[in-house]
Amino acid sequence: MNFTFLSPVSDLVLAHNELLSTQALGRKLRIHSAQHGMPDLDGVKIALIGVLENRNDINYIGEEFQLHEIRKSLYELFPGSWTVAVADLGDISKGESVEDTYFALKTAITELVKKNIIPIIIGGTQDLTYANYRAYDDIVPMVNIVNVDSKFDLGDSAKPIKNNSFVGKIILEEPYNLFNYATIGYQTYFNSQEEIDLMDKLYFEAYRLGQISKDVTVVEPVLRDANLVSVDLGAIKSSELSLNQKYSPNGLDGKEICAIARYAGISNKVSSFGIYEYKPSKDDEITSRLVAQMIWYFIEGYNFRVKDDDFSDESNYQKFIALVEEQELVFYKSNKTGRWWIEIPFLAEVNNKLKRHTLLPCTHQDYKDACNNVVPDRWYKAFQKNCV
Known part of the structure; x- marks a missing residue:
């Protein structure tokens, strides 16, 4: 696999990793480094990819960001009783244009999925889900998307794509490969009645925050049926997150979002998983730790996958x-x-x-x-x- 557009994990993170216990997850990962290059992916089943693209944020002011804190938090965790090999392939930096970033991400996901490696994408704005979706054009005939979000992100497809309006482009752009779109954790007051009616008219699925808070297991079947899962960190309530990440006093709590990540991991059908809208801040520890734990639970779920959908016998x-x-x-x-x-x-x-x-x-x-x-x-x- 020739991923020349992926930059290695920073030496700062690797130096931190060397100080960790030999039993820590970071010491067991296959890591893309400047010194050793891209790791051997033979036998790897899950690969982390950072995407440093946020120019389609509706509030974009030109700020740059890195994923160092997420990686440090993830590397510090201890793996479960896992047999799966996991790699960290580094980051896709901003291209000359957002479309260039999309192309690089689409290429990476397509190559990985074709080799039965599940990419875990850490972004960046959630419009990157569009590139994730397009990566399936030559892989499966129809795609099911699950979006964990407080909003539907339908938007106006006639306008340029943004992080709050990428789904309209997915629905209306050829080739038409979308079979089902489901939103988990939506909050009614963040969505217009027209959007709610459109979701119903298109026979898409929507699970309100209250439904999930009452019983998170209700979303397991829709995650079992998903090809790709996209998580907007804005769906998580402010008290669980760092300063820059705060969005709403109501939302999913840490246990619920980790349960959802585990359901996604345990699904035999999910072949890509993205966590988006990460916004670092000086008190970043909480968000980075939560994202790391979401990734941990996804990997944990993957290790408990059971082939139980063979109905020929x-x-x-x-x-x-x-x-x-x-x-x-x-x-x-x-x-x-x-x-x-x-x-x-x-x-x-x-x-x-x-x-x-x-x-x-x-x-x-x-x-x-x-x-x-x-x-x-x-x-x-x-x-x-x-x-x-």
């Missing part, structure tokens, strides 16, 4: 049928993990691009609701997307 699952409004809903429960799926009828026959969406992750509660004559919301939206 009847001994792997139990099948349940519920009758809802004269419609048979077929559910599958994995014998390995206890996770649930629901069948979307005729999906593969209508559109060959959507073959792999015929089984949709769901919850046990969805099955219980169906038994009580309630159509699961995820099933309804996926079925409607199939029909239009």
